[in-house]
Amino acid sequence: MNGHIHGPSFDRVIDALRSVAVESTSQSGEWTKFHCPVPTHGKGRGDRNPSLGVKYDPRREKTIVTCFSRCDQDDVLGVAGLRVRDLFDRLPDRTPSTYRPLRQHPPAPSTPAPHRTSTAPADDLGEVTGPRRRVATYTYTTVGKDPVGQVIRYATPHEHGTAKDFSQRRWDPERQGWVAGGFAPVLYQAPIVAWAIAEGHPILVCEGEKDVDRATAAGYPATCNAAGAGKFRPEHAEQLRGASHVVIVADRDLPGFQHAAQVYDRLQGVARHIDVMHTASGKDLFDHLDAGHDINDLRLIRPDQLNFVRQDPARGGTGPRRPADMPHGDRTGWPGRQDLDWGLDR
Ligand SMILES: [Zn+2]
Known part of the structure; x- marks a missing residue:
């Protein structure tokens, strides 16, 4: 990480990429570099370079993610379990007053915060009030502790609670990396x-x-x-x-x-x-x-x-x-x- 000032979106993106891609030890200017984790990168031969750059744009309060070998941004985000809205410190203007950046102004709840994530349908939770965040990563292994897959838990704050959702990815031993999608039916722990x-x-x-x-x-x-x-x-x-x-x-x-x-x-x-x-x-x-x-x-x-x-x-x-x-x-x-x-x- 370099010495520039970053918004919360930058930390979120870096955190997500670190668990699916290898970070380069060398920086180039403002760019934090990773070996691109997209399975089809380089016609499936992988990324030796590292080609994936991440930097923060303070003027637009957003994080830029670019594969310099021109992988689709959607593919990069998909592998990392991110959505486009995760690139922004705050949601675009369509949802104006309800969301304030978490770090600067934690909203003072008028009612006690719900103890656990709600399982109510999302439409009972009111408007989305913040970005979807990864809150936990559960790793499934073989009995011998070799990685098999991960379940990633996300939380999206709403007016009346928190919506949860999950994604899965599997360990690809050939690539020594995670690939989006389900994995073999091993028991947790x-x-x-x-x-x-x-x-x-x-x-x-x-x-x-x-x-x-x-x-x-x-x-x-x-x-x-x-x-x-x-x-x-x-x-x-x-x-x-x-x-x-x-x-x-x-x-x-x-x-x-x-x-x-x-x-x-x-x-x-x-x-x-x-x-x-x-x-x-x-x-x-x-x-x-x-x-x-x-x-x-x-x-x-x-x-x-x-x-x-x-x-x-x-x-x-x-x-x-x-x-x-x-x-x-x-x-x-x-x-x-x-x-x-x-x-x-x-
Ligand atoms: Zn790429």
């Missing part, structure tokens, strides 16, 4: 999963990476699949083969219980003991732990209580009904399993 299976510790299966990170930080081996509810594939189940005890933590909404049923069904004959639980408070495990609850406060759901999300009557399915029919765990804790050894330090 695969090395921890393999270790917990080998050591006989229980494993939590959550719906998202945020829950998993919260759980492992609190000392509980945990995992999930990429892309959330409904995407737990037989390949994911296979990676749990031999687990002594899998605890599925259902998010407390219809997709959450449907997901839990899918995971439960796919783990039959794979894991020795499977429990389905839901949170004592909040929607997901993150909320539950954040509210000060312990893992032993999770509430046990009987497997037949998941029938309301199953469509197939042959499997006891009654089909989805009203949200009020959502199962409610009638007891907390683990019958006969009060002192589970989770293995991780805490």
Whole structure:
């Protein structure tokens, strides 16, 4: 980084590019240089040069991204998970008064900020009030810790909350770089999963990476699949083969219980003991732990209580009904399993 004054868009763009492209150690004038990460750069032969330049234009309060070998700006932004609006410190004049640059004037909220990202449809959130920002990057690896893919989480501030969305990219071993798109169905935190299976510790299966990170930080081996509810594939189940005890933590909404049923069904004959639980408070495990609850406060759901999300009557399915029919765990804790050894330090 050189000594010029930069706006927030510059940091955002540099941060995004650093995780998908190799930064050049030499600067040329105002330009910060990268090896261009676009897969088709140089007819697919890659960029030895480095050809990608980034600089800040203080007059227009925007960041300029240019591949000097003339890759499309859209392709460069796409690989880095950026949108055109991310190039601007502030949104163009179409949305005038609602957005103020974050660094200089953090908006004083008139109501308490929402505790977590809203899952409400974007149109309930009001106007966009700031740029979409990358807020987390979750790396999926093999059991041997080789990179496989990443899920990138974005947040876009709105008047009444924050919209979240995700993108994926896969590791290309040939190019030693990330390529936009989905990746092989490995479990999140695969090395921890393999270790917990080998050591006989229980494993939590959550719906998202945020829950998993919260759980492992609190000392509980945990995992999930990429892309959330409904995407737990037989390949994911296979990676749990031999687990002594899998605890599925259902998010407390219809997709959450449907997901839990899918995971439960796919783990039959794979894991020795499977429990389905839901949170004592909040929607997901993150909320539950954040509210000060312990893992032993999770509430046990009987497997037949998941029938309301199953469509197939042959499997006891009654089909989805009203949200009020959502199962409610009638007891907390683990019958006969009060002192589970989770293995991780805490
Ligand atoms: Zn290029």
